[in-house]
Amino acid sequence: MTSKTSVQDKVVMTTCNSHCGGTCILKIHVRDGKVTRLETDGGSDPQYRACLKGRAYRQRVYAPDRLQYPLKRVGERGKGQFKRVSWDEALETVASELNRVRDTYGPASILFLQSGGDVNWLHNYKVMDRVLCMNGGCTRTWGLVSYEGALFSSIATYGVAAACHTRDDLLNSRFILLWGCDPANSASTTNHMWYLSQAKEKGIKVVAVDPRYTDSAVAAGARWVPIRPGTDTAMLLAMAYVIITRNLHDKRFIDTYTLGFDQFSHHVLGKEDGIAKTPAWAAKITGVNATTIESLAIEYATNKPSALVGGIGPGRTAFGEQYHRAAVALSVITGNIGIHGGDTAARSWDSIYGGYPYQLGRGISSGGNPVEDGAPPRPYALTGGGARMGTSGARVHITMVPDAILKGKAGGYPADYRLAYLVNINYLNQTANLNKTIEAFKKLEFIAVQEQFMTATAKFADIILPTNTYFERNDITAGGAPPFYGAMNKAIESLYESKSHLEIGVALAGKLGIKNFNEKSEGEWLRSILKDSPIQDPETFKKSGSFKVRLTEPYVLFKDQIEEPEKHPFPTPSGKIELFSQRIADMNHPLIPPVPKYIETWESPNDPLARKYPLQLITTHTKTRAHTQFDNIPWLKEVLTQKVSINSLDAKSRKIKDGDHVRIFNDRGQMVLPARVCERIMPGVVEIPQGAWYEPDDKGVDRGGCANVLTNDEISPGGAFASNTALVQIEKVIN
Ligand SMILES: Nc1nc2c(c(=O)[nH]1)N[C@H]1C(S)=C(S)[C@@H](COP(=O)(O)OP(=O)(O)OC[C@H]3O[C@@H](n4cnc5c(=O)[nH]c(N)nc54)[C@H](O)[C@@H]3O)O[C@H]1N2
Ligand SMILES: Nc1nc2c(c(=O)[nH]1)N[C@H]1C(S)=C(S)[C@@H](COP(=O)(O)OP(=O)(O)OC[C@H]3O[C@@H](n4cnc5c(=O)[nH]c(N)nc54)[C@H](O)[C@@H]3O)O[C@H]1N2
Ligand code: SF4
Ligand SMILES: [Mo]
DSSP states (O other): OOHHHHHHOEEEEEEEOOSSSOOEEEEEEEETTEEEEEEEOOSSSSOOBOOHHHHTHHHHHTOTTBOOSOEEEOSSTTSOOEEEOOHHHHHHHHHHHHHHHHHHHOGGGEEEEEOOSSOOSSSSTHHHHHHHHHTTOOBOEEOOTTTHHHHHHHHHHTSSOOOOOOGGGGGGOSEEEEESOOTTTSOSSTTHHHHHHHHHHTTOEEEEESSBOOHHHHHTTOEEEOOOTTOHHHHHHHHHHHHHHTTOSOHHHHHHHEEOHHHHHHHHHTTTTSOOOOHHHHHHHHSOOHHHHHHHHHHHHHSSSEEEEEOSTTTSSTTHHHHHHHHHHHHHHTTOSSSTTOOOOSOSOOTTTSSSOOOOOOOSOOSOOTTTTTOOBOTTOOOSTTOOSOOBTTOEEGGGHHHHHHHGGGGTOSSOOOEEEEESOOHHHHSSOHHHHHHHHHHOSEEEEEESBOOTTGGGOSEEEEBOOGGGSOEEEEETTTTEEEEEOOOSOOOTTOBOHHHHHHHHHHHTTOTTSOOOOHHHHHHHHHTTSSOOOHHHHHHHOEEEOOOSSOOOTTHHHHHOTTTSOOSSTTSSEESSOHHHHHHOOTTSOSSOOOOOOTTOTTSGGGGTSOEEEEOOOOTTOBTTBTTTOHHHHHHOOOOEEEEHHHHHHTTOOTTOEEEEEETTEEEEEEEEEESSBOTTEEEOOTTOOOOBOTTSOBSSOOGGGTOOOOBOTTOOBOTTOOEEEEEEOOO
């Protein structure tokens, strides 16, 4: 650093946490109130280095298309025509519409749609949740688009919303099985990829089971086992078959800690339904040959401790919860739970939500939602035993919102929906079956959106309220491996007329006449959030930007339960890990079986629909975006062009060459993208990275490559978001 820079630049420490699973350190250089450049963590290991998106954040803050002031719709809904209005007029309009709809139709007709935005403790969706709840209530959603299948499985099997060990523990493994997991692209926790790279250097064997030969598999030197999407449960059960029939399961572990091995093994061995789940049986379903399944099972079981890193991509399929239950079962019967180098196999996405028990206060909360008070639980919800959220029958599954808007009470939903308030979510772009969402959004009487950019969703708003970025406000976050707490420090004043989530909430609550909405300043909130944390000195924390937790060893989930089972039962009804779940058996739903079972998905290659649409589509997370965030950033556009990946055999039969423009379509929609013809995706499967912005041309053909133009909005019986279960056809565009 030159002396000139050090005199003139102020360096503000902050933590990026952009809904990707990263929690990464940024040093913001500020001169005359403007960000001049960004650096990241340096010095001794472990560093919490920002990725390309974090380092490009300056272009996001100063993007020419950032929303600058409140906007009011003037043209037809969805056409994106707006005029500038004052904050006063915008808030007045939102407040009067909220009250009109509540008084005319009841509070349940107000839908509240929210998602990640930044993953932080104060400026998040909870502020607006509180406003709506204190104003009479609203309809919230249930169903995590990310990992509802994993959640269902974890609650049923372990009794908690479990995640994984901290990722530094991978170095204690002898064998790593990356199952549908690509942290080189989808940051599942800061440093996940760094530890995988070290695992390779250490000579730890890595195998990747995935329809694609992923960047992570390449970097980790992994052997690739291609598998047909949606068939993982069959392969996992066949591996269990090999392990059980060869007596490689850990009988002591099973006897001490689990319940239901008999029912599980009866199903696996075919004693229950007459079908032994042999490798040959699974080979026909999965496309993986029987010898590969057999040898992988033996390798996994005999190289203890082994980590089955259960990715959540395979869980975002029809019957995705069965995959997660089967992955957990394999890890459990081999006794890889609660030990260093093993893994829960519950889900790869550790982030802040699982794994290490951070001690942060809750921040703002709703204080209760009158619409949910007294409502019965929804059918097939796993209540109690650690179920975290979304068990109220007043809620609507996040993917079913358009269906609920279109059908309302007549379609069996709890209410008729008239108004939607959206925060930190690009709903139209990011949930399944976009064209159906458009139809539904057109039917609503009023839509309010808090946004930084004119997203596909914002275009459907009646009022848009501009939010600031985390460079313009103070907050707290946590995550990473090893775990750390991150301060998010304000570096510059809010640009244009944008406001923080807390400021917007307070202003709207004022317009609505809500009493006692908020008594704390931003700083007081942050201090209260830190109150019970190990951070003794908030000022030093703020200045340094982070509090790195010094663990003597990697954090291992369920260590206490395994080391002292009498003192620490699993919080399931039986106190054991439940391979068989009586709670699920009591649901009496044929498609939610009490032991994990392979159930063929809809839109599988055997579906008659496959004659028209023969290719299975998967939609992955990619390094240049956090969902739709950053898709408009020029530096990141330079890195990767949105393309559809197709195997060279499928391309050849369609006379498609690398780089050709192709039309990808099914009955739900169509788009045109360049093709990436390669060997890194298996035949019969095509891939479109999710999160690209929907950009319809005048014929309604998407030119942006938004995956949800093609996905199906049917949900799995246990609630999994089935965005990786969809059939499409591809043809070369001639012109
Ligand atoms: N850079 C970046 N990082 C992110 C995100 C982002 O948008 N950008 N999003 C974050 C969020 S919110 C989440 S929920 C996580 C998501 O994290 P993941 O769900 O793990 O990410 P995906 O890329 O969707 O899927 C992981 C892998 O699963 C494979 N896959 C898909 N279907 C199947 C299948 O049926 N079987 C098998 N075996 N494999 C399959 C894909 O090819 C891919 O390699 O990522 C987080 N990290
Ligand atoms: N086909 C398909 N669809 C998917 C997936 C898939 O794998 N395939 N993955 C699903 C998953 S796992 C997830 S989690 C969802 C994510 O879906 P979303 O959460 O809807 O995606 P984001 O792009 O993160 O949308 C957040 C929006 O909030 C806006 N925003 C407003 N205020 C703020 C703020 O203060 N800070 C920030 N950071 N943003 C703000 C951002 O500009 C952005 O438009 O997508 C799901 N959709
Ligand atoms: S975008 Fe995600 S991975 Fe990249 S720096 Fe930010 S938090 Fe880290
Ligand atoms: Mo997610």
